[in-house]
């Protein structure tokens with residue numbers, strides 16, 4: 309599987325570290341809403357299809373990326389820096405090979 313880092317270009321998945329679900333929203337640090345914290349820490353989506361994920365290019369530029377990956381085909385439809393900045397044009401990469 310290839311992931312296209314907006315900075316480094318297409319790289320093998322072995323250079324990246326999965327950082328988690330990109331859909332979660334962290335409660336405010338001072339929040340005492342235990343249900344919100346419980347959901348943030350433990351609840352996970354398990355979609356069959358496109359999934360927003362955070363990956364770090366740990367073997368490269370170390371940037372955190374927002375990746376949309378199809379969980380069935382492993383096809384990646386877009387990547388972008390997780391904190392705004394440049395956005396990679398939508399691209400298609402092959403699934404698992």
Ligand SMILES: [Zn+2]
Nearest residue numbers: 313316365369
């Ligand atoms: Zn990179």
